[in-house]
Amino acid sequence: MCKVLEMLAQRRVLTGTLERPSPSDWLPEESVRWWAEMLPWSSLAVHLKESPKIWVPMIPDTNSMDGVFDFGNNNILIAGRNEVDQGKIVDALIAGDIAVYRTPNIYCIHRIVEISSDEYGKYFIFKGDNNPGRDPDRVRSAEILWVSVGTIY
Numbered sequence: 001m002c003k004v005l006e007m008l009a010q011r012r013v014l015t016g017t018l019e020r021p022s023p024s025d026w027l028p029e030e031s032v033r034w035w036a037e038m039l040p041w042s043s044l045a046v047h048l049k050e051s052p053k054i055w056v057p058m059i060p061d062t063n064s065m066d067g068v069f070d071f072g073n074n075n076i077l078i079a080g081r082n083e084v085d086q087g088k089i090v091d092a093l094i095a096g097d098i099a100v101y102r103t104p105n106i107y108c109i110h111r112i113v114e115i116s117s118d119e120y121g122k123y124f125i126f127k128g129d130n131n132p133g134r135d136p137d138r139v140r141s142a143e144i145l146w147v148s149v150g151t152i153y
Contacts, residue, residue: 017062017063017064017066017128017130017131017132018063018066018130019063019066020063020066020067020130021066021067022066022067022068022069022070022073023069023070023073023153024153025072025073025074025153026153027074027152027153029056029058029074032056032074032076032152033056033074035152036054036056036076037054041078044078045092046088046089046092047088048080048081048085048088048089049082049084049085050080050081050082050085051081052078052079052080052081052085052089053078053079053080053081054076054077054078055077055078055079055146056074056075056076056077057074057075057077058071058072058073058074059071059072059073059074059075059109059151062108062128063130064108064110064128064129064130064131065098065109065110065111065128065129065130066129066130067129067130068098068111068129068151069151073151073152073153074151074152074153075109075148075150075151076148076149076150076151076152077100077109077146077147077148077149078146078147078149079145079146079147087141089147090141090144090147091141093112093115093124093144093147094112094115095112095113095114095115096111096112097111097112097147097148098110098111098112098147098148099112099124099126099144099145099146099147099148100144100145100146100147100148101124101126101139101143101144101145102143102145103137103139103143105136105137106135106136106137108126108128108135109146109148110126110127110128110129110131110135111126111127111128111129112124112125112126113125113126113127113134114134118138120140121140121141122140122141123138123139123140124138124139124140124141124144125138125139126139
C-alpha cells in the first residue's frame, strides 16, 4: 500500500493533478449551444446594455478542474459585447466564480480564490480546483475574457 501511495504522490508532483471522477456528458454539444442561445439573458444578475456574447467550448483534458468539469464537458461562458458591459461582468465577479483569463504566461479557465488590489489596481488570484497550488499570476480585470455561468453535462 505504501508503494502505491508513493507512486501516486510522485505522479502528482510530476503532473500537478490527478485524474478524478467528473460528471460525464449527457447532452450533445450542439444541443447545449442551442439551449444557451435561448436563455433569457436579460435576467442576468448584472444589467447589460446588450445580450452577452456566448461561447460553449469543449473543455480540454488538463484535469485542473476535475470534479467540476472535465474533458468534453460543455461550459457556458459569457462576455460583454462592448467594453462597458464586459466591465460590469468583471466587476460583479466574486471569489468562487469561474472565469477564463489570459496573461502573458497562461490561458486557462479556473476558479477565483482571492480578489485584492495593489499599487496597479484590482487583481484576481485563480486556482484549478484539482491543482495543488494557486495559479502564479495576479490577473487584472482586462485579462478576464469570459465568465462561466454553468456547465451542462
